[in-house]
Amino acid sequence: MKIVILNGSPKGDMSITLQYLRYVEKKIPGHEFKVINIGQKINKIEKDGDYFQSIVDDIKSSDAVIWSFPIYFLMAPSQVKRLVELFIEKVPDGVFKDKYTTAITTSIHFYDHTAHNYIHSVSEDMGAIYVPGYSPGMHDLMEPEKCESLLEFARNFFRHIEKKMPVARVFMPIDYNMPEYKPNDVEEIEKTGDKKVLLLTDSEKSDVNINRMIDVFVKRAPYEVEVLNLNDIDIKGGCIGCIHCGNNGTCIYKDDFMDFFKEKIMKADGIIQACKIKDRYLSSNWKKYYDRSFFNGHRPVLQGKQMGFLISGPLRQIPNLRELLVGFLQVGRVNLVDIITDEYEDSNKITSLISSFADEFAYSMDKGISRPVTFLGVGGHKIFRDYIYEMKFIFREDNLYYEKHGLYDFPQKNVKSRLKNTFLMPLMKISKMREEFYKTAREKMVEPYVKIVEEA
Numbered sequence: 001m002k003i004v005i006l007n008g009s010p011k012g013d014m015s016i017t018l019q020y021l022r023y024v025e026k027k028i029p030g031h032e033f034k035v036i037n038i039g040q041k042i043n044k045i046e047k048d049g050d051y052f053q054s055i056v057d058d059i060k061s062s063d064a065v066i067w068s069f070p071i072y073f074l075m076a077p078s079q080v081k082r083l084v085e086l087f088i089e090k091v092p093d094g095v096f097k098d099k100y101t102t103a104i105t106t107s108i109h110f111y112d113h114t115a116h117n118y119i120h121s122v123s124e125d126m127g128a129i130y131v132p133g134y135s136p137g138m139h140d141l142m143e144p145e146k147c148e149s150l151l152e153f154a155r156n157f158f159r160h161i162e163k164k165m166p167v168a169r170v171f172m173p174i175d176y177n178m179p180e181y182k183p184n185d186v187e188e189i190e191k192t193g194d195k196k197v198l199l200l201t202d203s204e205k206s207d208v209n210i211n212r213m214i215d216v217f218v219k220r221a222p223y224e225v226e227v228l229n230l231n232d233i234d235i236k237g238g239c240i241g242c243i244h245c246g247n248n249g250t251c252i253y254k255d256d257f258m259d260f261f262k263e264k265i266m267k268a269d270g271i272i273q274a275c276k277i278k279d280r281y282l283s284s285n286w287k288k289y290y291d292r293s294f295f296n297g298h299r300p301v302l303q304g305k306q307m308g309f310l311i312s313g314p315l316r317q318i319p320n321l322r323e324l325l326v327g328f329l330q331v332g333r334v335n336l337v338d339i340i341t342d343e344y345e346d347s348n349k350i351t352s353l354i355s356s357f358a359d360e361f362a363y364s365m366d367k368g369i370s371r372p373v374t375f376l377g378v379g380g381h382k383i384f385r386d387y388i389y390e391m392k393f394i395f396r397e398d399n400l401y402y403e404k405h406g407l408y409d410f411p412q413k414n415v416k417s418r419l420k421n422t423f424l425m426p427l428m429k430i431s432k433m434r435e436e437f438y439k440t441a442r443e444k445m446v447e448p449y450v451k452i453v454e455e456a
Contacts, residue, residue, distance in 0.1 A: 001063040001161060005035045008069030008080035010240040012040035017068045017106040020141055024154040031158070034058060039069065042079040043237070045086065052086065056095055064100040064161050067123070067133070070241065071107035071115045073294065074324050078238035078287035084122050084279050094127030100161045103133035106140075110383045111327055117320040121171035121280050129167050131160050174280065174317045181209040181312075182347045186219050193223030195365045198264055201274035202230040202285045209342045210312040214274050216351055217310060220358040225272070226264075230285050233260050239291035246395040251295040258295055265293075270306040270337075270365050277313025281321060290328075297398040298384045303333035306364045308357060311341045323376065330377025331384070337364045385409065 009015030018035065025033045036055055038045060045052050059065055069076050087095045101123045105112055112135045123130045134153045140146040160167065199217070203210045218225045234256040244252050251258050265271065275282045307329055315322060322339070329336045340357050344350050363369070373381075385407060392399035402408050411417065427433045 002032045004062040004065045006067050007037050008039040010039040012037040038083050039079040067103035071112050073290040074111035075115050078284050078291050081287045082284035097127030101128035102131045106138045108387050114324045178342050179345050181212050181342045183351045186216050188219040191224050195269040197225045197270045198268040199225050199227045199272040210276050213310045216354045220355040222362050238288045245295040249397040257292050274310040299401045300333045305334050307334045308337040309339040315341045327376035330373040331380035335370050337361050
């Protein structure tokens with residue numbers, strides 16, 4: 001069989017993820033593997049129509065396609081996102097039509113599920129018969145039993161192709177057609193707040209709905225709002241995964257992005273992101289913005305800020321995108337005020353939601369609102385915490401930040417818990433003590449909370 005590998009790593013042949021497929025190629029011979037380094041050559045793919053067409057031709061003449069990429073910022077790298085956009089824009093009949101497709105990624109299991117949901121869903125949108133992908137840890141190839149798991153996955157994928165096995169579609173098609181938003185005359189309210197608020201967008205003139213949503217928000221906000229467009233910022237390319245920034249927090253790119261992030265994003269009290277949904281995510285420009293912000297490493301440098309979204313597009317049809325956005329903010333310890341979309345037939349409804357959002361945003365900044373995080377934030381933090389502790393020799397800046405801000409909150413460092421376990425574990429081995437404990441457990445557990453309420 002001819003297998004096309006779309007290697008989305010910007011490291012090209014030096015990709016760790018690609019080595020997993022090289023291993024499969026060696027251990028399961030008899031198939032032709034063609035690697036296309038899309039992550040490394042995305043600029044050529046964009047500009048050279050013949051080269052782009054050669055990729056399409058390779059896919060169409062293949063028996064199967066495998067996406068291969070590392071997880072960047074809860075998703076595929078921006079280079080992969082851009083290729084998806086090009087496929088959908090230029091191959092309307094579906095480049096993967098009736099083609100068996102899957103994905104192999106590598107990561108530290110930080111939101112790898114949202115990345116797989118994305119590539120799975122857009123592959124189905126492009127006509128693929130998608131076999132659920134494989135998501136190993138970055139270092140799994142070094143462990144023999146996990147190598148066998150990889151080979152079993154590959155054998156099963158090949159089995160699907162050879163037997164032409166049907167695969168159930170997981171993600172429903174999406175209707176991207178939103179009603180035109182036509183706000184009536186919106187009164188601009190007096191600007192009295194003294195907070196620094198930034199609204200960041202990548203909208204074009206043709207993006208009517210999101211531009212009108214931005215205009216209404218700016219008029220209804222009780223504070224001055226600075227509006228900046230990503231298209232006006234010199235961002236020379238997407239993150240290339242070199243991790244040079246791990247040592248001193250400096251990106252190797254010589255462009256405007258790092259200064260822009262430090263001067264505009266980090267100095268704002270509140271940030272609004274105004275975006276249009278494109279191919280089950282935001283645009284590849286937004287993905288490039290997120291990926292390049294990795295010069296901050298795994299540090300929650302926006303902690304304590306207020307953030308919200310104005311989104312044009314079918315967000316309610318894409319729960320994976322909402323989870324991705326919420327998780328990103330929770331891990332960064334940023335308070336999400338709200339997400340407002342244009343998914344309403346009634347323009348007055350949208351206007352009233354935006355007005356309320358602007359008011360709530362001001363309130364959240366004034367009061368310093370900070371809601372407790374859910375599993376999305378707690379789980380994400382613990383993955384980062386453990387990884388930075390193990391890799392502090394690479395991520396020097398992260399390590400210094402985690403030490404300074406008490407983010408190495410390992411449970412064994414909790415003295416009270418250690419003492420409690422030291423004394424109570426031996427006692428719980430005694431049957432009479434256990435019986436007595438369980439008799440009063442409910443009352444004793446709630447007792448300190450009742451006391452707080454009574455004294456409030």
